[in-house]
Amino acid sequence: MKNKKQSKTLGGAKYERWENGADSNLYPSRMAPRDSSQLPISNSEQIINILLNNRGIKTIKQKKAFFNPESPDKLTLKDVGIQLASVKKTIERIRKAKKNKEKIIVYGDYDADGVSATAILWETLYSYGTDCLPYIPERFSEGYGINPESVVMLRRKFSNLGLIITVDNGIVAYDGVAKAKKLGIDVIVTDHHIKEKKLPDAYSIIHTTRLSGAAISWILAREIVREVKGKQNSSSMVGEKLEIGKESQDHNNGEGLELAAVGLIADQIPLIGVARSFAKYGLAALNRTTRPGLLALFQIAGVEKGNLGTYDVNFIIAPRINAMGRLENAMESLRLVCTKNKVQAEELAIHLNKVNLERQKIVEEVVMRAREQVKVTGVTSVIVVSDGSYHEGVIGLAAAKLVEEYYRPSIVISEKTDIAKASARSITGFNIIEAIRSQGNLIEGGGGHPMAAGFSIKNEMIQKFTEKLNSFSEPLLTKELLAKKLILDMEIDFNQINWELANKLAEFEPTGIGNYQPSFLTRGVQVLEARPVGRQSKHLKLTLQQDSKVFNAIAFNFGDLYTQLLPGTSINLVYTIEKNVWRDTESLQLRVRDVDFS
Numbered sequence: 001m002k003n004k005k006q007s008k009t010l011g012g013a014k015y016e017r018w019e020n021g022a023d024s025n026l027y028p029s030r031m032a033p034r035d036s037s038q039l040p041i042s043n044s045e046q047i048i049n050i051l052l053n054n055r056g057i058k059t060i061k062q063k064k065a066f067f068n069p070e071s072p073d074k075l076t077l078k079d080v081g082i083q084l085a086s087v088k089k090t091i092e093r094i095r096k097a098k099k100n101k102e103k104i105i106v107y108g109d110y111d112a113d114g115v116s117a118t119a120i121l122w123e124t125l126y127s128y129g130t131d132c133l134p135y136i137p138e139r140f141s142e143g144y145g146i147n148p149e150s151v152v153m154l155r156r157k158f159s160n161l162g163l164i165i166t167v168d169n170g171i172v173a174y175d176g177v178a179k180a181k182k183l184g185i186d187v188i189v190t191d192h193h194i195k196e197k198k199l200p201d202a203y204s205i206i207h208t209t210r211l212s213g214a215a216i217s218w219i220l221a222r223e224i225v226r227e228v229k230g231k232q233n234s235s236s237m238v239g240e241k242l243e244i245g246k247e248s249q250d251h252n253n254g255e256g257l258e259l260a261a262v263g264l265i266a267d268q269i270p271l272i273g274v275a276r277s278f279a280k281y282g283l284a285a286l287n288r289t290t291r292p293g294l295l296a297l298f299q300i301a302g303v304e305k306g307n308l309g310t311y312d313v314n315f316i317i318a319p320r321i322n323a324m325g326r327l328e329n330a331m332e333s334l335r336l337v338c339t340k341n342k343v344q345a346e347e348l349a350i351h352l353n354k355v356n357l358e359r360q361k362i363v364e365e366v367v368m369r370a371r372e373q374v375k376v377t378g379v380t381s382v383i384v385v386s387d388g389s390y391h392e393g394v395i396g397l398a399a400a401k402l403v404e405e406y407y408r409p410s411i412v413i414s415e416k417t418d419i420a421k422a423s424a425r426s427i428t429g430f431n432i433i434e435a436i437r438s439q440g441n442l443i444e445g446g447g448g449h450p451m452a453a454g455f456s457i458k459n460e461m462i463q464k465f466t467e468k469l470n471s472f473s474e475p476l477l478t479k480e481l482l483a484k485k486l487i488l489d490m491e492i493d494f495n496q497i498n499w500e501l502a503n504k505l506a507e508f509e510p511t512g513i514g515n516y517q518p519s520f521l522t523r524g525v526q527v528l529e530a531r532p533v534g535r536q537s538k539h540l541k542l543t544l545q546q547d548s549k550v551f552n553a554i555a556f557n558f559g560d561l562y563t564q565l566l567p568g569t570s571i572n573l574v575y576t577i578e579k580n581v582w583r584d585t586e587s588l589q590l591r592v593r594d595v596d597f598s
Helices: 042-055 060-065 084-101 112-128 148-157 174-182 213-232 257-266 271-287 290-302 310-327 331-338 344-377 391-405 434-438 457-474 499-508
Strands: 104-109 133-134 161-168 185-190 204-206 383-387 410-414 419-425 446-448 450-456 521-535 541-545 549-553 569-584 585-597
Touching: 042 499, 060 084, 084 104, 084 161, 084 185, 084 204, 104 112, 112 161, 112 213, 112 257, 112 310, 112 331, 133 391, 148 161, 148 174, 148 434, 148 457, 161 213, 161 391, 174 185, 174 391, 185 213, 204 549, 213 257, 213 271, 257 271, 271 310, 290 310, 290 331, 290 344, 310 331, 310 391, 331 344, 383 391, 391 410, 391 419, 391 549, 419 434, 419 457, 434 446, 434 450, 434 457, 450 457, 499 569, 541 585
Parallel strands: 104 133, 104 161, 161 185, 185 204, 383 410, 549 585
Antiparallel strands: 410 419, 419 450, 446 450, 521 541, 521 569, 541 549, 569 585
């Protein structure tokens, strides 16, 4: 993709527009515009209209919804796909638990979405005056989601435990919910993962796939706050109150919204519709946050609030929150986001950062061993690698690295004494959770999304599972599906890039899955200078020129092209446009997505 052997492919099959990532079925318009050289484009507004058209945004109403989405506080339950009856039943049960002084456990998950979801709901219930505690299972001894063993342990610890509310898990937790019910404990499930035909026998279920676990938790917290405020504003505790699900005053000025955004963005939810609302307003809240834990995390990670975006959440903030659940205990991450003590916040941030560095090294080791396995087995339709040395906490990250390298759905399995843990990542157009569930008789249960999933499997079944899964998947993974594609909006010249365009492009934020950053192609670009930067010279700083227009560019992970990008070299360039701030000076910079040699 980045070498001379594959040059002269720009504009051809290599760059099939708007067919990459998890968004292939999200845009109603699949037709890309002609190259800008064939269009009478004279101003930035015309470029913006082409970009909007690529995203299926054509009408005035659609444009308004895209650039100015409703704030999460104004979204109705119907908007987000949550049933009003379930929320009403849930709040009534919480009220009963408070009245009867029952212990409530908010049962979370150990990733950034689960930690954020736990924090949001626990803080809300605590402020409501309930006897409530947060709980996140330990990955290695308890595993994902509410399970019978953890329920028994919690009952032994809290004799007055009457209610468990799951966040970011529970929709397939049949055994855990059944055990709780047997012990006289009601379970309320709040989850966004793909449900099966059978549902757990829970007291109530709040479920939607339009949001993340943290965003669902925020919606429930909002409804609880509205209920409480409605009662406080009434003449008596049994007086007239606000209707659940209706728009009302702000939810404590959006408290917890920054955590909802962190969870939603980190969990790779497509940033369209109601999810875009949470991302946009949640990032604004993140840039205003006063949470000591987040501020300490920003400081040690070298970022400042005020200009944080999806990149910062995905690659700087979330990995540090996730690291604890991967290697140690995610309760430490929960303490970080919830603490009001600055000293504790700094100590926790230092620890999270240290564990994240350790996590990076372990991922590299697992991927290196996985590559060796692939060399032996060959690249199959679905890559499946398993070994007892694979650290269970990072197998999902390792699977993602294999997808990136081989562009095949990939499953990495950590073998244990008896039951192995597996994590899967997929490519656009191949539903990995459906493929895994097609072999349901060979696994011990699992769940997830079309692009990512996890499951358990007996060691002796791994080989048979691999063979059967590949037999099932091979006819579905067509040559077209396995052709890695690059998102490309349109072709422009350097002289069309200016501050007016850059400012309009900034309004496309937040970008990510479902709303990728606008990407451009420019041909005949001349290299003026190339300079290696970063650890092990993995990246390049470039000075580029087309006609009389000169731009600086950053090319992450393109260090291997340094010797080819000599001054005077002519290249075709795919890039995004961004603002760069250095010593209080703003300039326009190109972020390189791909390079071909003319």
